[in-house]
Each structure stands twice: as structure tokens, then as C-alpha cells.
Amino acid sequence: MRQAEYHLVRALPLFENVSEKYFDELMGSALMQRFPQGLTLIREGELPDFLHIVVEGSVELFASHDGHETVLDILEPVTTFILAAVIRDEVYLKSARTLTPAQILMIPAPGVRGVFDRDAAFARALVNELALRYRCVVRSLKNEKLRNSKERLANWILQEDAHQGNKRQITLAIDKQTLASRLGMAPENLSRNLAKLSKYGVTKSGTTLIIDDIAALRQFAKPNGLIDQ
Amino acid sequence: MRQAEYHLVRALPLFENVSEKYFDELMGSALMQRFPQGLTLIREGELPDFLHIVVEGSVELFASHDGHETVLDILEPVTTFILAAVIRDEVYLKSARTLTPAQILMIPAPGVRGVFDRDAAFARALVNELALRYRCVVRSLKNEKLRNSKERLANWILQEDAHQGNKRQITLAIDKQTLASRLGMAPENLSRNLAKLSKYGVTKSGTTLIIDDIAALRQFAKPNGLIDQ
DNA sequence: CGCAAAATTGAACCCAATCAATGTTCGTGG
DNA sequence: CCACGAACATTGATTGGGTTCAATTTTGCG
Numbered sequence: 001m002r003q004a005e006y007h008l009v010r011a012l013p014l015f016e017n018v019s020e021k022y023f024d025e026l027m028g029s030a031l032m033q034r035f036p037q038g039l040t041l042i043r044e045g046e047l048p049d050f051l052h053i054v055v056e057g058s059v060e061l062f063a064s065h066d067g068h069e070t071v072l073d074i075l076e077p078v079t080t081f082i083l084a085a086v087i088r089d090e091v092y093l094k095s096a097r098t099l100t101p102a103q104i105l106m107i108p109a110p111g112v113r114g115v116f117d118r119d120a121a122f123a124r125a126l127v128n129e130l131a132l133r134y135r136c137v138v139r140s141l142k143n144e145k146l147r148n149s150k151e152r153l154a155n156w157i158l159q160e161d162a163h164q165g166n167k168r169q170i171t172l173a174i175d176k177q178t179l180a181s182r183l184g185m186a187p188e189n190l191s192r193n194l195a196k197l198s199k200y201g202v203t204k205s206g207t208t209l210i211i212d213d214i215a216a217l218r219q220f221a222k223p224n225g226l227i228d229q
Numbered sequence: 230m231r232q233a234e235y236h237l238v239r240a241l242p243l244f245e246n247v248s249e250k251y252f253d254e255l256m257g258s259a260l261m262q263r264f265p266q267g268l269t270l271i272r273e274g275e276l277p278d279f280l281h282i283v284v285e286g287s288v289e290l291f292a293s294h295d296g297h298e299t300v301l302d303i304l305e306p307v308t309t310f311i312l313a314a315v316i317r318d319e320v321y322l323k324s325a326r327t328l329t330p331a332q333i334l335m336i337p338a339p340g341v342r343g344v345f346d347r348d349a350a351f352a353r354a355l356v357n358e359l360a361l362r363y364r365c366v367v368r369s370l371k372n373e374k375l376r377n378s379k380e381r382l383a384n385w386i387l388q389e390d391a392h393q394g395n396k397r398q399i400t401l402a403i404d405k406q407t408l409a410s411r412l413g414m415a416p417e418n419l420s421r422n423l424a425k426l427s428k429y430g431v432t433k434s435g436t437t438l439i440i441d442d443i444a445a446l447r448q449f450a451k452p453n454g455l456i457d458q
Numbered sequence: 459c460g461c462a463a464a465a466t467t468g469a470a471c472c473c474a475a476t477c478a479a480t481g482t483t484c485g486t487g488g
Numbered sequence: 489c490c491a492c493g494a495a496c497a498t499t500g501a502t503t504g505g506g507t508t509c510a511a512t513t514t515t516g517c518g
Contacts, residue, residue: 044455065375066451072370084360084367093367093455116356120349127345127352130359131313137366138313138322141301145373146294148473176497186475191498206483222295226273226322377505405465415507420466435515 005032005055009105012053012078014129017121026115030107040097041104048086050106054079057102058174060181061094071181073140074099080129086112087126099178142227149185150193154221155228156183157202161211170209234261234284238334241282241307243358246350255344259336269326270333277315279335283308286331289410290323300410302369303328309358315341316355328407371456378414379422383450384457385412386431390440399438 006027009015015023032055035041041052044063052059054077061073061081072094075081085092086109115122143152156179160170172179180190194204200220201213211217235256238244244252261284264270270281273292281288283306290302290310301323304310314321315338344351372381385408389399401408409419423433429449430442440446 063371063375063455065371065453065456068375070371070374072367072374084363087356087360088364090364091455093364093371116353120352123349123352123356124345127316127355127359130356130363131316134313134359134363134366135317135319135322137363137370138301141366141370141373142292142294142299142322145299145301146292146297150473187497188476188499189474192474195498224294226292226320227294379505416465417467417508418506421506424466 002032005105008055008078009053014080014125015122017125018115018119019121022115022119022122026107026111029111030105032103032105034101034103035098037098037101040095042082042092042094042096044092044095047091048082048089048109050108051083051086051112052081052096053105053107054081055103055105057098057100059096059102059104060099061096063094071184073137074182080133083126083130083133087116087130089113099174139227139229144184146227149183149189150196151221152183152185153190153193154197154200154202154217155223157197157209157211158214158217158221158223159228161214168211168214170211172207172209231261234334237284237307238282243309243354244351246354247344247348248350251344251348251351255336255340258340259334261332261334263330263332264327266327266330269324271311271321271323271325273321273324276320277311277318277338279337280312280315280341281310281325282334282336283310284332284334286327286329288325288331288333289328290325292323300413302366303411309362312355312359312362316345316359318342328403368456368458373413375456378412378418379425380450381412381414382419382422383426383429383431383446384452386426386438386440387443387446387450387452388457390443397440397443399440401436401438 009027010023015026018026031050035057041059042048054075056077058077059075059081060071061075062069062071064070081096082092082094089109116126143155147155157170161168164170174182176190177187180187183190185193194202194209197217197220200216201211202217203210203212238256239252244255247255260279264286270288271277283304285306287306288304288310289300290304291298291300293299310325311321311323318338345355372384376384386399390397393399403411405419406416409416412419414422423431423438426446426449429445430440431446432439432441
């Protein structure tokens, strides 16, 4: 692992207060790897070998059942995933694949459990991390169950605009298929919903979205601090 | 708190390895309280005062937005809830109300965070508990997104039968409205779905359900270890 | 027995998925 | 630089699952 990446990982809340000794123990057996887009990293039902951390790119968590597949979460750097499975040494409940070319740090699962047993600071950091991840799932569950697809899109636009600096002009970094799955709708529905949002001053020109009347959009979207973040 | 309850709580995985000193510190300021059915215990958006533990009865976690309400989870003894909010000292993302008369142990939140900071055994137990709760949410999210309401009912029947001792005869302990919300459907839909399941050998007589052809029901339900318990 | 609450049944409607067809964009090779 | 093809995006039509509203039936309890 290069110096820059080492410091990036060291600065994560998860490792911030871990002693040098244990951190080096974890990193000593860790692998930093690059993966191409669309590669399945883990499969539900398998036992965890590594704790994964998205360092670059984005990763999609999904699950399948009876011929159907659903996206459960999309992760951006820097985020751990399948932490719960690693801690409990139980099978993955979700699969993961790269949405873009990605760089992933992989820490062997037995090492994580070992340091967790010996280093109290790491145990505390894990609690915080798990609590955070838990709350993220709850938020997306609420988003999914309490809003229809048009509302989810409207709120995503508001959030993305804030994220891109309130320029009222959003550049779509990902293709629409991916955006559709992130928002929990079919690509066809994303098109339709975007068209419908023109009623609230959202226009599209190529790969950018323009918000003409943010007040109207807000009024329709009804953003909620207990769902969005 | 009575002796019996003290031992019940002491035996929880969450407290198993906590030192006597810290356990007594937690319990010293804890309250064991009985609540009537239908009482709202906590409201989303408020800051956590207590860590709650369902000791008896059942509790429903739900959330509201824009005039709509959705059930996110139903808890049976013995389960902690809103642990993540307590740990992070952030507002509740869910509300909770009793579904039956219930007995709840309430441990002041600052105490939980205090012992968490000082007792490594408690920190480790918290990690396990959070990981477990996290996995439960993931399971119910998958159940919700990958199955339709008829399939959810069929699987619930299978699980409930196993839970009641494979007698192929299920006694409905809760009223159908509550069951409907637990299964994520309107009461009307529960009726309709039950009627449709007669095709697979499920008949109802008053407050009990009879499974005539469990093979057929299983074939329809497609139980899945990565969704169901 | 009679009432109120719960459960069932029916009808209309809404949201979203699917299938199908058309239009657009973009990269490649001629 | 243009032409072509493939992937992506849009639009239309259809279907199905599920909610809602309304009416009726059943249940349970005083």
C-alpha cells in the first residue's frame, strides 16, 4: 500500500484511535486492490474472508431471490461494508459489485475479529461505525417505503444540488441506468419522472439538470431531515 | 427491579461479560416500567434519554412522513431498541409504540455511553448486538423488496408454524390489523391473500390457521435462509 | 338479543414494472 | 470526416400488485 493510501485509511474514524501496533497488524495482512467496473466482489450466502473498504469508485450492494434482484445500497468512498457479517462471522446477506472501476482495501476477517477482541479503542470505533451504517439503512428504508419514485427523484436532485454547491445545475456523473437503480426504479420510470418534474422547474439538457424554481421543487419534494442526509 | 428481572437482564448477551461494578451502575439508574397497549414510547426526531429493552410484550417501530406511516420492525422480548441513536447521541429516526401491554427496561442514555467508554466488554457486546440488529433490518428490507405481499404472508405462516411446534395449526395471537401491518400490507389485502392461499392448502377457522399441504405451501413460499430467520 | 368493532368482499384507482417501438448518442472503422 | 452500429434513452401501451373507498357480513361482548 502506498503512503497516501496508508494515511487515508489511518485517518478513518474506524482506525483513528487504534494503537499503532494493532493498526499495523491489520494493515500488514491487508490488500489494496483495483477492480474493473461491474465485478462482483462478494456473493450473498458466502462466509466473509475480508472486511472491505471502498477507497475509490463506487460499489453497489444488492440481493437476489427467485430470479429477481434489488439494490439495497450504494457506497461511496470512504465506507466499510459487510462489517456486520465479518464481526459475527456469519454469511453475507448481500452481494456487492463495483459500479465504476474501484479501489478496495481488504482486511482479512480473522484479523479484524482478533484486534476487535484485544483493542478496546477499535471495539468502540466499530460500535460507532455500525451504529452509523445502521442508521443509513433505516434512512433508505424510510425513503423507500414513505415516498413514491417521483418524490425520491425530487429529493435526490435537491441533495445532489446541495452536494454540488447549490449551483442549481447538476452534472450527472453516472449513467441513468445506475441512477435509476440507486433511486429504486426502472430506467423507463426515471425518464418519465424527470419529464414530470418539469412541472416544478426541472429541465434537462444533455447530461446536466437545471433547477429553475427550487422553491417549487422543495415544496413538492418535502425534504425531511429524518430521511435525507 | 425484582430479582427475576435482574437475572433475566443480567443474562442478556449485551450484559453477560460486563463487570459487576458497571452492571450495577447501569441498573442502579435504570427503570423497569409497565406500559399499556398502544402507548407511544418514543417519537422520531427526539433525542434519546434512555436505552430501551423489551422485557415483556411487543413493540412496534414505525415512522411517519407527509401524513403516511409505515411499520419498520416489530420487536419481541428480549430485544434492545434505538441502540444506535443512544450510542451516537443523535435523534431517533423511528418512533416506537407498544402493541400489547409491555414491560420495558429503560437505562439512562448517558450511563450507557459512559460504561461503553470505560468497559471494553460492554463495547464488544454492543458491537455484536448492533451487528445483529443490523442484519435483522437487512433481512426485513429484503423480505419487503423481493417478495410480494402474498409471498410474505406464506413465509410468515411457515415461520409461525415452526415457531409453534410444527403442529400445522397456527393460533393467531394478534388481531389481523396488527398482523397486516407487520407483514406490510393493508388489512383488506391480508384477507384477500389468505383467501388466495387456500389454493396451497391453507384454511382458516376462526382464530386458527390450518396448513393442509405444507409441501405445496413451501413450494409457493420459497423460504430463503438469507431472508427468513 | 343487539350493538359496535373487526373482517371480508367488491369496485375503482394509482403507481410502477414490463414489453415494445422509436429516437438519440457516441465510438469505431471505413 | 462521415457512416454505421450498438448501447442508451425516451415514449407509448399494457399489465399487475396494491391501496383506498364503500358496502356487507361476521364476530364478540355487554
